[in-house]
Amino acid sequence: MVDAAGALAALVHGRVSTRALDRLAYSRDMWPLATWWFQQGRVPPPPDAVVWPGSDDEVAQVIRLARERRLAVIPFGAGSGLCGGTIATAGGLALDLKRFDTIGPVDPQRRCVDVGAGVLGETLERRLAARGWTMGHLPSSLAMSTVGGWLATRSAGLLSSRYGKLEDLVLSVRGVLGTGERFETPERPFLGPDLAQLLMGSEGALCTFTSARLRVHPRPEARAFRAFDFQTVERGLAAVRRVLREGLRPAAVHLADPSALAFHAQPLEARARVAAAFLPALFTQVGTRLLSWPRLLGPLARLATRCRLVFVFEGDPGHADAEDRAAAAACLSLGANDLGEGPARAWFQERNDAAFRHARVFRSGALIDTLEVSAPWEHVLDVYQRVRAVMGALAVVLCEFGHATADGCSLSFHFITAGGPRDEVEASAEQRWRAALGAATSAGANVSHHHGIGLVKRRAYQDALGEGRHALAALKRLFDPDGIMNPGKLGL
Amino acid sequence: MTTLLDSLGSVASPLGPGVVVRPRTERELAHVLMVLKERGASLGVEVTLDRAGFAHLGQVHEASMTIEAGAGVAVSDVEAKANALRLSLGALPPAAWRLDVGALVESPTQAFRVVVPGRLEPLAARVTGVLADGRRVASPPGPRHATGPDLASLLLGAGGVVGLVTSATLRLVPLHEHEQRRTFSFSNSVPALEALREALSAGVLLSRVVVRSRAGRALVEITLRGAAAQVDRELQLFGRVAERGGGRFEGQGQELPVDGDEAEVSWAALARALSVGGAVELYRVSLSSVVARGVAVAEFDPPSPLTAALRAAFDPTRALGSRS
Ligand SMILES: Cc1cc2nc3c(=O)[nH]c(=O)nc-3n(C[C@H](O)[C@H](O)[C@H](O)COP(=O)(O)OP(=O)(O)OC[C@H]3O[C@@H](n4cnc5c(N)ncnc54)[C@H](O)[C@@H]3O)c2cc1C
Numbered sequence: 001m002v003d004a005a006g007a008l009a010a011l012v013h014g015r016v017s018t019r020a021l022d023r024l025a026y027s028r029d030m031w032p033l034a035t036w037w038f039q040q041g042r043v044p045p046p047p048d049a050v051v052w053p054g055s056d057d058e059v060a061q062v063i064r065l066a067r068e069r070r071l072a073v074i075p076f077g078a079g080s081g082l083c084g085g086t087i088a089t090a091g092g093l094a095l096d097l098k099r100f101d102t103i104g105p106v107d108p109q110r111r112c113v114d115v116g117a118g119v120l121g122e123t124l125e126r127r128l129a130a131r132g133w134t135m136g137h138l139p140s141s142l143a144m145s146t147v148g149g150w151l152a153t154r155s156a157g158l159l160s161s162r163y164g165k166l167e168d169l170v171l172s173v174r175g176v177l178g179t180g181e182r183f184e185t186p187e188r189p190f191l192g193p194d195l196a197q198l199l200m201g202s203e204g205a206l207c208t209f210t211s212a213r214l215r216v217h218p219r220p221e222a223r224a225f226r227a228f229d230f231q232t233v234e235r236g237l238a239a240v241r242r243v244l245r246e247g248l249r250p251a252a253v254h255l256a257d258p259s260a261l262a263f264h265a266q267p268l269e270a271r272a273r274v275a276a277a278f279l280p281a282l283f284t285q286v287g288t289r290l291l292s293w294p295r296l297l298g299p300l301a302r303l304a305t306r307c308r309l310v311f312v313f314e315g316d317p318g319h320a321d322a323e324d325r326a327a328a329a330a331c332l333s334l335g336a337n338d339l340g341e342g343p344a345r346a347w348f349q350e351r352n353d354a355a356f357r358h359a360r361v362f363r364s365g366a367l368i369d370t371l372e373v374s375a376p377w378e379h380v381l382d383v384y385q386r387v388r389a390v391m392g393a394l395a396v397v398l399c400e401f402g403h404a405t406a407d408g409c410s411l412s413f414h415f416i417t418a419g420g421p422r423d424e425v426e427a428s429a430e431q432r433w434r435a436a437l438g439a440a441t442s443a444g445a446n447v448s449h450h451h452g453i454g455l456v457k458r459r460a461y462q463d464a465l466g467e468g469r470h471a472l473a474a475l476k477r478l479f480d481p482d483g484i485m486n487p488g489k490l491g492l
Numbered sequence: 493m494t495t496l497l498d499s500l501g502s503v504a505s506p507l508g509p510g511v512v513v514r515p516r517t518e519r520e521l522a523h524v525l526m527v528l529k530e531r532g533a534s535l536g537v538e539v540t541l542d543r544a545g546f547a548h549l550g551q552v553h554e555a556s557m558t559i560e561a562g563a564g565v566a567v568s569d570v571e572a573k574a575n576a577l578r579l580s581l582g583a584l585p586p587a588a589w590r591l592d593v594g595a596l597v598e599s600p601t602q603a604f605r606v607v608v609p610g611r612l613e614p615l616a617a618r619v620t621g622v623l624a625d626g627r628r629v630a631s632p633p634g635p636r637h638a639t640g641p642d643l644a645s646l647l648l649g650a651g652g653v654v655g656l657v658t659s660a661t662l663r664l665v666p667l668h669e670h671e672q673r674r675t676f677s678f679s680n681s682v683p684a685l686e687a688l689r690e691a692l693s694a695g696v697l698l699s700r701v702v703v704r705s706r707a708g709r710a711l712v713e714i715t716l717r718g719a720a721a722q723v724d725r726e727l728q729l730f731g732r733v734a735e736r737g738g739g740r741f742e743g744q745g746q747e748l749p750v751d752g753d754e755a756e757v758s759w760a761a762l763a764r765a766l767s768v769g770g771a772v773e774l775y776r777v778s779l780s781s782v783v784a785r786g787v788a789v790a791e792f793d794p795p796s797p798l799t800a801a802l803r804a805a806f807d808p809t810r811a812l813g814s815r816s
Contacts, residue, residue, distance in 0.1 A: 109686070110759070111693065111779055154638040162695075165636050168611050171780065183798055188612075188781040189756040191600060192653050192799035197645035201638060215779065217609055217693045241555065245666055247722035249608040249695055315609075315695050319729045326721060374634035376617070377555035405607075407556040407617050407663055408635035446632040448639050461639055467628040471643050474625070478805045490640050 004069050005049055008093070011061045015052040015099075022050045026094040029081040031456065032369050033429050035362060040422060047074060047088040054099040056174070056182050056210050063208070064180035066093060067482050073178075074486050075204040077149030078120060080141045082370060083454025085153070085203050089488040097148045100210050103127050112171050113216050117148030117209045133216040136163030136251070139450075140352045148209045154201040156410070156450035158351055160403045162251035162314070163217070165450065167200050171213040175199075178206060178480025187213070198475070203452055204486035206479040222317035223251075224324035225344035228309045228336035233257050234381060236307045237401065237409075239331045241377055243311070244406045246330060248323045252312035253404040254347065257384070258304035260398035260414070264354060309336070310344045365419040369395075369429065371436050372449045376408040379444030387413055390439040394432050403449060410449035411440075433457070458491035496538060499527045503545075510538055516545030518658050522626040528811035529624075536813035543594050546658050552577050556635075557664040558617050563594030563657045570662060579664040581615070583699030583717055585775035585783045587754045594657045601756040601776075601783055603649035605663065610692025610779035614648050616660040621647045623655035624807030646806075653799070654806045670720045671699075672727055673745035675713045676734045681766035684710035685759060687737035692779050694733055696726045701774040702750060705766040713745040749773060755789040756781050 008016045017023075027046035028034040034044050048071070053059045066073045072092025079086055088094065100116030103124060107113070113133070115124060121142040128134055137157040139145060145155070151173060156165045163169060173196045174184045185195040199207055230236040236255045243250065256264060311327050313320040328338060361368045375383045384399060391397045395415035403410040415432055419425060437447055437460040446464065447453070453461045462469055476483070476492050483492070496511060497504050503515045503524060515521040524541075528534060535541050543564040550560030557579055561570050568589055571581050588602045596602050597616045604612040620630040623646060631644035646654045678684035684703055691698070700715040714730060716723045731741065750773035758781055765772060765787040772786040
């Protein structure tokens, strides 16, 4: 590696580091187990070097050098991934794309903008907002994730029911294959397979994205918010389906099941304000102990059945308002309790805080893991019930439904468990993932809606692919013949 | 020496100087492709493929508004089954109704529908098929996924150059006969097209549009279809957008069709066509592209080198023929 570092430095004008601190900083993403490892003073395998290329040519040269020297290349965005996607299982080079930080002018006619892969979401949205535009892509990790990371993981934002997931917002992508060749995918109309769709989601295992042409829309003039309580999750889900079937197009749809509603209770509500003050301390003292008995907590949680649905409509003020009223009528006809806009607005404003609430759980020594999958509507309830049934004995289970479209929605399960001795925690984390994914897929869900595969779900993913794994392997051979790109991820 | 007909087995029968194959299972189709590969023969040259054997017209899932159908099922039969449950494939371009499901889902022009705000979504929520190398591929369940590269895009709208669709789960919409037409006039086709794009971004779903550009004026006739309340909301929205763009309401419109073949074109090609006058009829109107009648189709850019590499990797002997 030492002589490779010299050669690399020559390619990227010295922007390479083999310092221990840099390698440590790039040794993990936000995979909860890796966070827990760090807390225990353990470090996942770090890369041998960190490289900061500044042009497509430099990326191509670095990849060609890595091919010659048989070094792994791990594209790195902002490290906010939750699946261990940037962990350097075989050492090699962390290829940080942050210097790809340009945001081009908005083309108002074609409604698109060219953006470098290293641009942070928040920077992009602010810059677009200043010019009167939006991408409408607002993942909770907006401030800490990059365009390249979004492309690589098929990210989803809060407003995906309207604007779509990241893959729906892409006109074309540019980058460098694992062969070291540069590429740019064509825009519609074109002949043959949609190459952008084929490369997005590849998690650094086929190529490195350097930029993308992304769809933008005029910033909405208005937003209408409304929250409803339903007696049961079934009712809440029926209301979501009814609203979408009536041709209404909410930008955001979010249904919190009773456990999630309790855990994420809005601090604006008086009852919860008190809880917010005392919960952290209480949790540290009592909660972590209780978590050791999920069998006790599970039945308790099942006593609560009330769930909360939030809709956000946006766009032309008259239109957003008309859609909001029509949605309210549909929900009321299904027995909803209309809570007005307050709780919905609060949810929207605090939408990115959940992660910090999760951090509180971590600080108390417990572990919180998130499994997000999606399923067609006919399977959604079954997926919900089966995962809860299987996981209820292993963890406290919360579930949030979202990203709804006419044909289905995502389910984000959060599993909270007590910490414990290292081996036990790792073994039970593995057991939880296997059990949860098994329950979800056997009930008709896929293995991920928007976080991707990484290391965590690689086995379940390969199983789910069935014979399709040969097609994936063929793509790997074609685009990364030496297998240097992000080894181990996607099970490749 | 065994003939091509013999090697293809019971799924093959002679057709004039050539051979027609009618596989009924993915395994049979994979066998056909393997034989073609070994023999250096191609579909569309020595062998004609008939997918009528993939005739399964499955269950309508009312909750997710989808229907499963084999590649050989006529699109019109899918529509009839959906209609019986008050569902529909929606406003497809006219040529789509003459296809079977396989051709629909493989067609670069027809494989997509438009959802708010003006974005394309595959008509097939799920698809299964056989790649040229004989391997089966299927998309994962769920409306959307983050499960690696989208392998379904080897089939969806790909023109059958890498693999062939055997079945699809098609997305439906509620069946609504409520339809409204409106005509607006603009000073010329530039603000007219801009108003259409603005309306798409704002959330209007246009099931058909006719634009006539004549003597420095452009007339835009829009057709909206859906639930009555939805159509009313979107008509009002379109009216506001058109007015902001300098458009003037001219009345109900009269549904005058435009002659010509359907082709997928960019907005730039559309603008060029209208700049010299004339009329275009638009379907599947999205921000990315439209399916148009009345636009002389410019040559497509040559396929990207990556597409060529993909074909070479999956179909080195061109068993699928020179499709697209
Ligand atoms: C608190 C929190 C909230 C989150 N909320 C959401 C959410 O709402 N929606 C959502 O979708 N995700 C969410 N995530 C997950 C995460 O933010 C996304 O997966 C994001 O897309 C990762 O972006 P990144 O730039 O941080 O990528 P990284 O974590 O650096 O990398 C992720 C993967 O992409 C690859 N990669 C990165 N850049 C490139 C590139 N330029 N070319 C090729 N491959 C590349 C990496 O090798 C790795 O496999 C959340 C994460 C956290 C911590």
